[in-house]
Amino acid sequence: MTLQKNLFEQEDSQDSFEGEETLGAEFRDWNNPAEAVSHEIYPDASVNIVPESASVFQLKRKHDKKPPLIRLDPDFQRHTVWTPKQKSELIESILMGIPLPLIYVKEDEKGVYIVVDGRQRLTTMFEFLNHEFALQQLSVLRELNGSYFSEQSETGRKYEKHLTQAQQSKIEDCPLTLHVIKPPTQDRVTFDLFDRVNRGGTRLNNQEMRNAIYQGPATCLLNTLVSFDSFKIATEYSIKPARMKDRYLVLRLIGFYLWRKNQLHSVKENGRPLVEYKSDLEDFLGKTMLYLNDEASTAFRSTFPIIFDKAMQACVEVLGEGCFRLPKNGDGPRRPLSMALFETVGYLMIEMLDTLPAKEPGILHAYKELMQNDEFISSTTYIVDSNKSVNKRFEIIENMTRTLRYA
8 A cells, every 4th residue: 555745745734643742841831830730840850960160171172082971962952053153153252251151961871971951052162173163253353253263273274363372272261060960860850951941942852852862772773763664654744853753653662562572671770670661751761762772682673673664564554544543533633643552553563463464354353443442542542651541552452462363
């Protein structure tokens, strides 16, 4: 069965998915008291935030290490790139002695700093020290327009117009204040703090923050899976990559799949116990990313994309178009894709791949019955990430797979 991209783009150009509010950040209304209460920081949460001071030169030295001790992740705040004028004005501000805003970073278990708020500032400073641009369009220190950092770069290239040694020292010695969020601060606390910091600008959602904090094999795997045509066709081209909504959907499927198969271990805890899902979605997905980075075998990371690709194809071929949409209400418009339905039906098809094509008629019949199952529909519609709802919908799916296999 082949679906045409332009058909879906015309019909569902504004589509997102049911459940996207669980991404957090821009999807929450912080002016709504009821909304704020539902996202309170739980009393058992650990918070460890330490202020630190460092000069521009000290931070650049950390960044230049191999591997770097400071990560300026381009995916984290990818929406804005400063213009040459904005970059030049930051350097001008330093030379004028204007204090710079705080920089917020997350420290991982290896002591590496992931910059969350302040990436553009640090990038600009490091680029200027590397002679990657000359100052331009300055309105106060106009005599410095056209100036590079110093007379000669590390590569030996010479520059006729450059800052004086005193001006160079002022930039290198510029004091910066960092607020470092250290382990064992939990992800849900980290995300809330970063969200508060970014309310004045583009508010980052939880998947964007996860993508920066857990860079490695996990993010590479997600990037691969969402690039498949089979995924785009199965989701009807309606889950756009902007704001990493597509990666969020796929990460949930992987996490719940590993959890139900008793393969998801908490790699940072003594004894590497199996992860238990307790309605703590952010902690659960963070542990999934850690597992994929540090524990998942090379075999899993190489074979799962093949399984996922086949499962997405089978969803369309066996169940038909719109298989990730819950039944519409009466004569109303068809509903957006359902996050909970994607992860459960995707799980079902992964489990049944080895029975195809023989079991295709039975799977389609069972799926149609599933769409009439009030208990299942409720678990995919109301408080979808509660322990009760998650367990209920996967129990129903697992009972279905057992019945289908032995029918």
